[in-house]
Amino acid sequence: MIKIGIIGCGFMGDMHAACYKALGVPVTAVADPRADFAKKVADKSGARIYESGEALIEQADVTAVDICLPTDRHASHAVAAMRKGLDVFVEKPICIREEEMELILKTERETGRKLQVGQVIRFWTEYVWLKEAADSGRFGRVLCGEFRRLSALPTWASEGWLHRPERSGGLAVDMHVHDVDFVRYLLGEPDTVTARAYRDSSGLIQQIYELYGYGNDVSICIEAGWDYPPSFPFDAGFRVKLEKAAVVLNAGVLTVYPQQGEAYHPELPAEYQGDNDVGGNISSLGGYYNELKYFVEGLRGEHPLEIATAQEAIRSVRLVKKGIEAAGGLILK
Numbered sequence: 001m002i003k004i005g006i007i008g009c010g011f012m013g014d015m016h017a018a019c020y021k022a023l024g025v026p027v028t029a030v031a032d033p034r035a036d037f038a039k040k041v042a043d044k045s046g047a048r049i050y051e052s053g054e055a056l057i058e059q060a061d062v063t064a065v066d067i068c069l070p071t072d073r074h075a076s077h078a079v080a081a082m083r084k085g086l087d088v089f090v091e092k093p094i095c096i097r098e099e100e101m102e103l104i105l106k107t108e109r110e111t112g113r114k115l116q117v118g119q120v121i122r123f124w125t126e127y128v129w130l131k132e133a134a135d136s137g138r139f140g141r142v143l144c145g146e147f148r149r150l151s152a153l154p155t156w157a158s159e160g161w162l163h164r165p166e167r168s169g170g171l172a173v174d175m176h177v178h179d180v181d182f183v184r185y186l187l188g189e190p191d192t193v194t195a196r197a198y199r200d201s202s203g204l205i206q207q208i209y210e211l212y213g214y215g216n217d218v219s220i221c222i223e224a225g226w227d228y229p230p231s232f233p234f235d236a237g238f239r240v241k242l243e244k245a246a247v248v249l250n251a252g253v254l255t256v257y258p259q260q261g262e263a264y265h266p267e268l269p270a271e272y273q274g275d276n277d278v279g280g281n282i283s284s285l286g287g288y289y290n291e292l293k294y295f296v297e298g299l300r301g302e303h304p305l306e307i308a309t310a311q312e313a314i315r316s317v318r319l320v321k322k323g324i325e326a327a328g329g330l331i332l333k
């Protein structure tokens with residue numbers, strides 16, 4: 001029987017706990033040094049509380065861990081868990097440093113444990129639709145596109161880790177990786193990467209624009225920024241032009257504009273409808289529910305865990321780093 005241990009009970013740990021509850025998958029242990037955060041997540045399932053991820057991995061009655069820690073703590077916990085014989089879900093970005101990437105891949109090979117990375121956009125319904133539509137060829141090939149992810153400054157991170165680039169990688173590694181990863185999933189590695197970035201007064205990248213070139217004529221623009229005013233609403237979406245249609249995700253609404261005929265909203269698979277305490281409507285669990293459902297099915301042996309592998313996530317972080325270099329490096333001053 002699958003028993004999950006959630007390590008890190010902040011923003012994502014809480015979200016994942018709600019998903020496991022909706023999926024009916026037992027979370028038997030949680031870990032967080034912030035007792036009130038640990039309790040809130042533990043209360044969803046009656047899980048036992050540990051003060052650290054290390055203690056949970058060593059002592060808890062779990063078969064898999066779900067690592068929702070600040071990014072600089074992903075690799076050490078993922079490796080320790082696999083060495084302990086546990087399967088692993090680890091949030092994106094999988095890790096930042098090259099030596100950590102190599103260690104995760106080596107440990108995965110040596111232990112044979114299952115590992116999935118939280119590249120959640122690969123499981124987000126509208127993006128899943130776009131991927132399937134592009135792969136099917138029914139609208140012809142992709143000609144060009146724009147992907148964006150913009151928000152007000154995130155303020156929730158424990159210890160302020162998100163705004164310390166040595167811990168999070170900064171905006172580009174933490175937030176922009178979502179779209180970089182999805183574009184890689186959609187079209188593969190770009191042939192050319194050009195980029196420009198806006199930096200704040202301390203030199204940190206707060207906005208990045210990347211232009212990926214594929215072959216002679218296909219261009220994809222990817223934009224991310226997270227220093228918009230507090231009143232700015234979160235905005236993520238895309239506009240992709242294919243030979244026979246344009247597909248647009250704007251304000252959460254997916255629209256197809258065919259070369260012939262009227263625009264329409266494609267029918268999307270119904271999302272799980274049930275109660276949860278994240279926002280009253282399960283759609284607030286979005287792709288998180290989908291990715292964890294896929295993870296749990298993979299743990300049960302229903303399919304291989306092949307959509308968001310460590311190797312894929314690592315390639316996406318490397319591509320982000322290439323973009324940062326193309327934009328002049330992480331910190332200019």
Ligand SMILES: NC(=O)c1ccc[n+]([C@@H]2O[C@H](COP(=O)([O-])OP(=O)(O)OC[C@H]3O[C@@H](n4cnc5c(N)ncnc54)[C@H](O)[C@@H]3O)[C@@H](O)[C@H]2O)c1
Nearest residue numbers: 008009010011012031032052053068069071091092157158
């Ligand atoms: N997929 C997404 O859309 C998405 C969104 C937000 C964050 N994330 C990722 O999720 C991860 C966590 O981000 P967050 O926003 O939840 O951060 P957070 O700061 O809200 O939560 C992290 C938690 O980990 C705890 N923690 C720190 N060290 C610990 C240890 N040794 N053992 C146990 N707990 C420990 C902290 O006390 C904190 O509660 C990051 O990698 C982030 O990039 C992904």
